Amino acid sequence: MIINADLHIHGRYSMATSKNMIPDVIAPQAKLKGLDLVGTGDVLNSKWIQILDETIEETENGIFSIKNERRKENTRSTCKFILTVEVEDIKRVHHLMILPSFEAAYEVKEALRGNLDSDGRPKVRMGALDIMDIAHEQDCLFGPSHAFTPWTSLYKEYDSIYDCYFEKPDFLELGLSADSGMADHIKELQNIPFLSNSDAHSPWPHRLGREFNELNVKELTFKEIKNCIIKNKIKANYGFDPQLGKYHKTACTKCYKVFNITEALKNKMRCTCGGTIKKGVDYRIYELSSWNKPHHPPNRPPYIHILPLAEIISLVYNKGVTTVYVQKIWKELVQKFGNEISVLIYTPLDELKNNYPELISVIEAFRNKTLQIQSGGGGRYGKILLVNDNDEDSKNDTTDNTLDNYFG
Ligand SMILES: [Zn+2]
Ligand SMILES: [Zn+2]
Structure with a gap:
């Protein structure tokens, strides 16, 4: 069966997250969006576990549904949940974990060092390899979140995925500012499955499920989801045109002015407004590129752009x-x-x-x-421009928007 799965969201106890991020709201909203499965997010956080405990129950192996007595007549059809959490390691790199059970979550929590209840997305005082080992001991899936973003990702810290994990992680999450057309310029990622998830902080339809994975599974169980991801039987990735992502272009984090990289480096990554310039995901991928055209491995699924x-x-x-x-x-x-x-x-x-x-x-x-898109950068999302949009400034930004430009 084909299911649509968004495997990275945050619950209401994560920083800057909507109070509406609770299963009773997420489940029916996700169903309207066309999602069959959503990650719970934040499953190491005690307050969040309590909410999950009150609202969802295991209905298939490792798959959870809203408890029957809580379902309203008009929302009988809701999506299901799988246990997930994002953690930040000692180098401020973010990782996504997908877990088989609450028992596994308790074991992982026990083994990790750090104040795991301080936020839905805990800061763990350990390196990536140690965290991945703990996850794998409990049969979890593990890999980098939004792998190319300039603040808290794998590639902001390392030039190779193996410098971070020393072995192959189970997947790599592309993040909103990249797609497989970009990431397949990088040779070391050829045998790594790509996930496209929303990282939503609110349940409304422009956030939840704005990126998701189409998975081909025999049945809806944790084991099958795991099998599908590690064997890369992902049928398609759906996600933003990368230009719409917050970190696509090199730009100032304060005034969002877009810079070309030479100019940014010449100014020592300082904007005239006093803000810091952050390297765009497009340029970071160019730096990591092995080829000047994407090389899609045979089992790489199509990446379908959505808005x-x-x-x-x-x-x-x-x-x-x-x-x-x-x-x-x-x-x-x-x-x-x-x-x-x-x-x-x-x-x-x-x-x-x-x-x-x-x-x-x-x-x-x-x-x-x-459709014209003004690229995002510096933490501001890209913008769709309507034909009658007379904003001349924004039109100027749409001319230089693909990775190809760097290869000349
Ligand atoms: Zn993150
Ligand atoms: Zn600025």
Whole structure:
């Protein structure tokens, strides 16, 4: 069976996370988004474990569902959960762990050093290899989160994945600012499966499931999910156009001015505004590249670019993305056409046309790849530009936006 899985989110006790990040809200929202399986996030945190304990129960081996008595009539169909946590190691590198059971979570928690209850995403006072060993002893899956971002990733710290883990991790999470077209420039990643996850801090549809993995499994159990990931039977990765990611381009973290790397280095990574310039994921991947064109290994699944539909609705009608107005249109379209991916990619335009014509013309532009995007960088997300957008500054940024530019 084919399932859509978003394996990296955070619960309400993680820093800067919405109070609505609780299973009772996440599960029905995820289902609307078209997800079948979501990571619980934060499963080493005591307060979060308590919430999970109250709201979900194991229904298949290593797979959890909202407890029956908590389900409302209109939300009977909800997504399922798998236990996950993101941890930060002693070098401030982030790793994602996918766990088979609460027992495993208690064992892992026991073995890790650090104040694991201080945040949903704990800081562990240990190196990556030691943490990975503990995870593997408990049959968990383990690999780097958002591997190329400039603050807390594997490649901000190391030039090789083996300098960090010394052996092959189970997967690499691409992060919002990269896709497999970019990451497959790097030779050492050829035999490593890629995951695309949302890292959502809020349950609303422009965050939850904004990236996900299409997995082919015989049955929905932890064992099958594990098997599917380590044997790289991932059917497809769905995710942002990397330009929309927060760290795609080299840019100032204070005023978000985009810099070309030579200029940034000449200024010693200092912006004229006094802010710090952070190297973009596109340039970091260029530095790590072995080839000037992506070399996709035979079992690398397609990477399908998507956009958050709610964000497009918000842009077209000039209303906040979490407003009732935007959410109502989003829900109507998603329910009518099955799910968001169907609206964005698969439903014939003729069938969509009678609904919100202004909106559908933007979806058409997206499908024809004529939609303009202003690249993200320095911690600010990229932006979709509408045809009538008269912001000249932002248009200038759209000219230099692919990795190819570095190879000349
Ligand atoms: Zn992280
Ligand atoms: Zn600046």
